[in-house]
Amino acid sequence: MAHNGNGVNGGGAVHSSEGRPLETSGALEGTKALKKGPWTAAEDQILMEYVRKHGEGNWNSVQRNSGLNRCGKSCRLRWANHLRPNLRKGAFTPEEERLILELHAKYGNKWARMASQLPGRTDNEIKNYWNTRVKRRQRQGLPLYPLDIKQAQPQQQSHSHSRSLSYPQPTSLTIPTGLTQPAGTTAMPPTGPTFCFQFQTSSSSQSHEPPPIAPTPPHHSPLSSPHHPKSGHNHSLPLFDPATASSFSASAPSFTFHRPTPTLGAPLRYKRYRDSFGFSPPDSPTTQRNSSILRTSSMPDIGSNQQFAAGNISMPDMASFHFQPPWNFNGYLPPLPRSTSTQFDFGDSLLSPRTRSLYSVNSELPSSQVSQTQSQSDQITIDNKVDVAAATPETHCNNNGFLEELLQEVEALASVANTRKAAIGQLRSLEDKQVLDGYGRWLATSSTDTSLLEVKSVHDHGHMNSMPEDLSKMFSFISSTEPVSDWYSTDSGEPSNGGQSSGVTEASLEFDMQKHMASLFPAIVSTDHDRVPNNWDNLPGIC
DNA sequence: AAGTAAAACAACCGCCTTATG
DNA sequence: GCATAAGGCGGTTGTTTTACT
Numbered sequence: 001m002a003h004n005g006n007g008v009n010g011g012g013a014v015h016s017s018e019g020r021p022l023e024t025s026g027a028l029e030g031t032k033a034l035k036k037g038p039w040t041a042a043e044d045q046i047l048m049e050y051v052r053k054h055g056e057g058n059w060n061s062v063q064r065n066s067g068l069n070r071c072g073k074s075c076r077l078r079w080a081n082h083l084r085p086n087l088r089k090g091a092f093t094p095e096e097e098r099l100i101l102e103l104h105a106k107y108g109n110k111w112a113r114m115a116s117q118l119p120g121r122t123d124n125e126i127k128n129y130w131n132t133r134v135k136r137r138q139r140q141g142l143p144l145y146p147l148d149i150k151q152a153q154p155q156q157q158s159h160s161h162s163r164s165l166s167y168p169q170p171t172s173l174t175i176p177t178g179l180t181q182p183a184g185t186t187a188m189p190p191t192g193p194t195f196c197f198q199f200q201t202s203s204s205s206q207s208h209e210p211p212p213i214a215p216t217p218p219h220h221s222p223l224s225s226p227h228h229p230k231s232g233h234n235h236s237l238p239l240f241d242p243a244t245a246s247s248f249s250a251s252a253p254s255f256t257f258h259r260p261t262p263t264l265g266a267p268l269r270y271k272r273y274r275d276s277f278g279f280s281p282p283d284s285p286t287t288q289r290n291s292s293i294l295r296t297s298s299m300p301d302i303g304s305n306q307q308f309a310a311g312n313i314s315m316p317d318m319a320s321f322h323f324q325p326p327w328n329f330n331g332y333l334p335p336l337p338r339s340t341s342t343q344f345d346f347g348d349s350l351l352s353p354r355t356r357s358l359y360s361v362n363s364e365l366p367s368s369q370v371s372q373t374q375s376q377s378d379q380i381t382i383d384n385k386v387d388v389a390a391a392t393p394e395t396h397c398n399n400n401g402f403l404e405e406l407l408q409e410v411e412a413l414a415s416v417a418n419t420r421k422a423a424i425g426q427l428r429s430l431e432d433k434q435v436l437d438g439y440g441r442w443l444a445t446s447s448t449d450t451s452l453l454e455v456k457s458v459h460d461h462g463h464m465n466s467m468p469e470d471l472s473k474m475f476s477f478i479s480s481t482e483p484v485s486d487w488y489s490t491d492s493g494e495p496s497n498g499g500q501s502s503g504v505t506e507a508s509l510e511f512d513m514q515k516h517m518a519s520l521f522p523a524i525v526s527t528d529h530d531r532v533p534n535n536w537d538n539l540p541g542i543c
Numbered sequence: 544a545a546g547t548a549a550a551a552c553a554a555c556c557g558c559c560t561t562a563t564g
Numbered sequence: 565g566c567a568t569a570a571g572g573c574g575g576t577t578g579t580t581t582t583a584c585t
Contacts, residue, residue, distance in 0.1 A: 036555070038553070038554075039554090057570090057571085060570065060571090073555085073556090073571075076571070077555085078553095080572095081553080081554090082553085109574070110574085112572075112574085123574080124552090124553080125552085127574075127575085128550095131576095132549085132552095135549080135550085139549085545585100546585085549583075550580100550581080550583085551582085552578100553580095554577085555575105555576085556575085556577095557575085558572105558574090558575105559571100559572080559574100560570100560571085560572080561570085561571080561572095562570080562571095563567100563570095564567090564569100
């Protein structure tokens with residue numbers, strides 16, 4: 001690609017290399033028009049340098065203080081989608097694709113939420129992938145979802161971003177036995193720790209004829225995206241694909257759909273903690289992710305791997321995520337040897353052919369072809385295993401077992417609550433022992449690492465990692481004295497999706513879950529904890 | 544080899560929530 | 565309580581690359 005001949009701060013009309021006029025933000029006359037369009041390597045360098053010095057956040061100050069003639073939002077987007085260190089580039093693996101399908105079936109077009117469960121992936125990537133998939137599947141006349149991926153009704157939307165949700169349309173899904181549906185309400189499958197769907201017989205699955213379902217709200221199918229304005233087309237496109245229903249057995253009348261492991265490290269907003277330097281506190285997700293994810297081969301991080309090994313992220317098998325930054329803050333790119341890691345190397349298998357070009361040190365090249373190439377072809381090694389076990393249907397429909405699990409998890413939660421307090425205090429006390437390394441990351445002292453591990457170990461033993469999100473949220477809701485949300489913010493360290501462009505706040509998640517649980521188990525929403533077990537008797541028959 | 548469609552990617556826009564004064 | 569700024573999210577559009585004919 002030809003490069004943009006304009007410098008970063010080049011005044012006057014800004015044009016892309018293709019001659020496409022780059023719009024400006026319409027700044028007032030006399031003020032410098034903000035540049036738009038593709039980023040150059042030089043701009044990237046400036047932005048990275050700025051983040052190195054000042055940390056993430058305060059994006060609008062980038063333009064003021066760094067000379068980068070970009071608006072704050074643009075800077076943030078660039079950083080989040082391309083420059084932040086723990087990005088995982090390249091094509092989606094089959095496991096990731098599978099996970100995306102499941103997540104979309106579960107959440108709808110909540111890209112940020114989905115991204116929070118796909119380490120190193122951005123919401124933009126997922127969104128682009130999905131849109132492309134929708135187009136392709138529609139054109140091919142294939143259903144959007146494999147048959148073995150059942151769409152759970154997306155959780156009720158939180159107070160935020162409810163304006164433009166495109167809900168998937170549940171099809172081939174029957175209301176579980178005994179689950180009565182009030183007239184006019186949504187047919188909502190149980191979304192507790194496990195789902196158990198009743199399926200129609202094989203005949204219906206083969207015929208693509210959706211079984212009768214309870215009335216659904218007039219939400220939009222994902223097929224009704226702007227890419228597919230013809231609504232009529234939607235009806236002809238089944239959502240589930242029997243042909244790819246590898247794990248679905250028509251003979252099995254039902255299965256249990258386990259919820260994916262909750263994302264303990266959902267990005268949180270830490271505005272309130274941002275200090276004058278723009279840094280988040282050392283125990284914030286931002287800093288923890290920086291210290292645990294961004295690791296060069298020469299700077300091994302004990303904490304990160306052990307955190308991963310402890311299964312303290314949503315995708316434990318992403319444990320050996322190694323990253324070598326595709327840039328050098330000193331302004332040059334040193335020769336970076338291919339990883340000698342014994343872990344799975346992506347090699348070329350996941351690389352888009354377009355990214356295989358050699359890196360050219362041309363600061364004016366649209367930088368998308370720089371960092372991407374470097375990071376993909378040379379640096380990233382990753383244990384290419386994504387836990388999709390959560391999506392594997394099981395023929396397990398045992399309410400008693402479910403309740404036992406639930407009780408055990410509640411007990412476990414209670415037992416570690418006290419330990420958590422002490423651990424948090426320990427962490428806080430160690431904040432001032434942390435230092436910054438050359439990359440502007442917080443480097444934890446060895447003692448801090450140890451304490452972190454202790455916390456994580458505690459949580460791990462407390463089965464927090466396996467605690468269904470619904471349960472933890474519900475517990476938080478019931479027992480307001482010790483919000484579970486703190487666990488997320490403190491415990492997770494945000495290793496799985498550090499710096500995600502998206503920030504699914506714990507508040508929104510909790511709100512979602514509270515609403516969700518309230519809708520599912522209204523009897524539980526009570527302060528009389530002792531009565532909760534009895535209320536389980538009022539649960540609808542899940543299976 | 545050229546043309547075209549599809550896919551992949553990047554970036555922007557508008558709206559919203561949250562934080563802050 | 566209100567206004568404003570900052571940040572986040574989802575939708576959309578435009579460009580480039582790839583695959584196919």
